[in-house]
Amino acid sequence: AQKITQTQPGMFVQEKEAVTLDCTYDTSDQSYGLFWYKQPSSGEMIFLIYQGSYDEQNATEGRYSLNFQKARKSANLVISASQLGDSAMYFCAMSRWEETSGSRLTFGEGTQLTVNP
Amino acid sequence: DSGVTQTPKHLITATGQRVTLRCSPRSGDLSVYWYQQSLDQGLQFLIQYYNGEERAKGNILERFSAQQFPDLHSELNLSSLELGDSALYFCASSVGANSPLHFGNGTRLTVT
Numbered sequence: 406a407q408k409i410t411q412t413q414p415g416m417f418v419q420e421k422e423a424v425t426l427d428c429t430y431d432t433s434d435q436s437y438g439l440f441w442y443k444q445p446s447s448g449e450m451i452f453l454i455y456q457g458s459y460d461e462q463n464a465t466e467g468r469y470s471l472n473f474q475k476a477r478k479s480a481n482l483v484i485s486a487s488q489l490g491d492s493a494m495y496f497c498a499m500s501r502w503e504e505t506s507g508s509r510l511t512f513g514e515g516t517q518l519t520v521n522p
Numbered sequence: 523d524s525g526v527t528q529t530p531k532h533l534i535t536a537t538g539q540r541v542t543l544r545c546s547p548r549s550g551d552l553s554v555y556w557y558q559q560s561l562d563q564g565l566q567f568l569i570q571y572y573n574g575e576e577r578a579k580g581n582i583l584e585r586f587s588a589q590q591f592p593d594l595h596s597e598l599n600l601s602s603l604e605l606g607d608s609a610l611y612f613c614a615s616s617v618g619a620n621s622p623l624h625f626g627n628g629t630r631l632t633v634t
Contacts, residue, residue: 440623448610448630449524449625449627450614450628451625452622452623452624457620496565500620502620508578509578509580510555510567510623512565515564
């Protein structure tokens with residue numbers, strides 16, 4: 406079974422600073438995917454970034470980067486130059502590696518990020 | 523905008539009733555997933571369909587059922603509703619292998 410652990414229920418950061426949201430995972434699979442999603446107070450789930458277990462380079466999407474350390478089974482999200490609009494709940498998730506149909510995600514409990522002006 | 527459309531946005535109903543939640547996936551996506559988000563359970567996977575066929579089942583109650591139609595839209599049917607079924611229900615879709623799930627805006631169900 407797959408398990409995602411997010412140990413920070415809440416995080417605070419000053420506007421324009423960088424912040425790291427922690428995520429560790431547990432799986433016996435050799436192949437898997439790691440994802441981060443953002444959920445603002447309005448409720449929608451927004452896909453941010455993806456990392457495959459065989460990807461050697463850390464994924465980057467704009468101000469988001471995923472610090473992937475396979476041996477430590479961690480997939481931390483780094484947000485650079487925080488903005489007020491980054492205040493939201495952030496979920497780490499993982500999937501099994503599927504050949505065709507795609508795979509459901511297992512989510513962590515989330516980290517509530519607050520960006521202070 | 524994720525491209526996944528869910529209707530209705532809000533639903534208020536009474537215990538014992540039955541409701542249907544509807545989802546249209548992104549164009550080209552063959553997989554549809556249903557998730558339930560509640561305060562005490564977090565995000566729970568319910569069921570996945572791929573190209574019309576059930577592919578995976580999670581913590582879905584027997585009172586709940588789903589299907590995916592030939593045009594790939596999906597419906598989640600919730601019956602004999604209980605107060606504890608009040609939650610945000612998400613539909614998501616993906617194009618296939620190792621691709622991210624794109625979520626709709628959810629249907630907020632309130633059972634009174």
